[in-house]
Amino acid sequence: MRTTLPDQGTDWKTLREQLIDQGKDDIDWRNARTAVYVFNAGEDVLAVAKEAYSLFQSENALGPAAFPSLKRMETEVVDMGLSLLQAPEGAAGDMTSGGSESIFLAVKACRNQARAEGRLARGANLVLARSAHPAFDKAAGVLGLGVVRVPVAEDLRADPAAMADAITPETLMIVGSAPCFPYGLIDPIAELGAVARDTDTWLHVDACVGGYFAPFARMNGIELVDFDFAVPEVRTISADLHKYGYAAKGASTLFHRSAEQREHQIFNFDDWPAGGMHTPTAAGTRPGGAIAGAWAVMRYLGVEGYREKAKLVTDTRQKLMDGVAEIEGMHTWGDPRLGLFAYGAEDFDIFAVWKRLMERGWFTGLITDPRGIHLMLSPAHAQVSDEYLEHLREAAAAVRSGGESAADTRARYA
Ligand SMILES: Cc1ncc(COP(=O)(O)O)c(C=O)c1O
Structure with missing residues (x-):
């Protein structure tokens, strides 16, 4: 039976109890027996994210002129991320709703650049290791691109030689993960950089999981291969704040090596009766809470x-x-x-x-x-x-x- 809107409202106290009851069959992630979906950094961090989110819950980052606060916080979040990932002067980025949107926008920018340069061929594709996240297939599906998945090497990391063999003149992008989701391994990004250089393809690093973790693990003395903008061929990096950034859900970042490159990501339109629409991400309305929550958690933890x-x-x-x-x-x-x-x-x-x-x-x-x-x-x-x-x-x-x-x-x- 379809649920209909009740004729009369219900008091909040009752609803609150009902909400708690709704969750009774969910996993109890607070007991730390769940190792997927939730990133639990402790009650204090959760409280900061929650309160910061609620302070800006109704504000909308679609309107930077109305909410300069959100514009400022987003710029600061992006700048902090760019610094952590060793981005050069002139690099740029945006906050998005999650890893899938960040990846979508990277693929879109890559495709649009190829189109603008007259290089978008029939059969244009992306070349990925088998361990790369399905968000690339999702993005490619929407954007009319093909995907070629290549088996990983014996060490379970992306195999640069095999990926090079899979690249054709139609290939626009190759991807390395830092780390990949299935095995938690950082792909050989510098070697993939050499492949990207030799084939003139766009190298995207999917650091959705590692972007806000690997820099700190490295500072703690863990030896890691180069995975970020330190590799000169890396053009874009996706890094999720709602994973190891410990922000409230709905927060990720996409970074470009240059502001010019980012231009290919932006939607610009004014042929309708309500003025220009200029949106850098896939969304129209963008939740202020996700921005404020990420900004606050990043500054809380340092x-x-x-x-x-x-x-x-x-x-x-x-x-x-x-x-x-x-x-x-x-x-x-x-x-x-x-x-x-x-x-x-x-x-x-x-x-x-x-x-x-x-x-x-x-x-x-x-x-x-x-x-x-x-x-x-x-x-x-x-x-x-x-x-x-x-x-x-x-x-x-x-x-x-x-x-x-x-x-x-x-x-x-x-
Ligand atoms: C390596 C990697 N990339 C991308 C994503 C997609 O992120 P989201 O679920 O935030 O869209 C995930 C999600 O787990 C991931 O592990």
């Missing part, structure tokens, strides 16, 4: 706060990886150095282990190729790592001795 959170996460990741390595037949996939990793098993069914852990309240992801359990860690997971490892040891022992399998379990993120 470099010191982000470094501290990154250390908690990388220490926890290392501890979990060490614990996994101690279980006979289990291992991490690749050499992950940031906040997420995936691990598998040689002689028993890892999906059956995952199922057992789910039954004990651990809500985590899966990867299918190779098969593994996927953990995207938050600072809050430091509190539960011992318990997780204990449950993992028990689950692995039970699955191994019982020969259990869960062949029909499939990874799903939506």
Whole structure:
């Protein structure tokens, strides 16, 4: 039966109770047993994001003349991101609603530049590693472009030589991830830069997960390959604030190496009866709360706060990886150095282990190729790592001795 709008309103107290009741079957992410979808940096950070969001909840970044506050905050957020990612003078960027929109806009700018230069051929395409996020396929679908996915190398990172082989005269963009979602590995961005240079293609770095994490992990002494604008061929970078930036959801950034390049992203229109419409992103109305929330969390944490959170996460990741390595037949996939990793098993069914852990309240992801359990860690997971490892040891022992399998379990993120 279709729900209709009630004739009369309901008081807020009742509605509030109803809302809390609505969430009763949702996962309880506050207990730190969820390692996907939510980035939990602690109650204080959540409170800053929430209050800042609500202060600007009704304001609209579509109107910078009406809300210079939002324009100013967005500029400051973008500038902080550009500095963290070693952007050169003259670089530019925007806040968007999330990683998918940032990626969409990067692909749009790349396509529009090719069109403006008369290079947009029939069959124009993007070349991606198999581990790149589906947001590129989504964007390509909307923008009328093809996608060529290339198998990853033995180390599970993008394979620059294989990607170079897949590039044709129609290829507009190649992509590296920092890190990719499935394995948490940073692709060899400098090598992809060389490919982009030799083939005159646009190199986009998808740092949706790592953009606000990797710079701090590196400051903490973790060795990482170059992944940002320090690689001269990198033209755009997507970096999400609502992931390891710990901002309220609906906040990401897209950065361009130059302001001229960014021009190809912008929508400009005035052939209708209500004046010019000039929007830099896919949205019209843009929530002031998402901008204010990100601005406040970034200033609340500062470099010191982000470094501290990154250390908690990388220490926890290392501890979990060490614990996994101690279980006979289990291992991490690749050499992950940031906040997420995936691990598998040689002689028993890892999906059956995952199922057992789910039954004990651990809500985590899966990867299918190779098969593994996927953990995207938050600072809050430091509190539960011992318990997780204990449950993992028990689950692995039970699955191994019982020969259990869960062949029909499939990874799903939506
Ligand atoms: C590497 C990577 N890129 C892009 C995205 C898409 O981001 P969003 O879900 O904010 O659209 C994700 C999401 O997890 C991701 O992991």
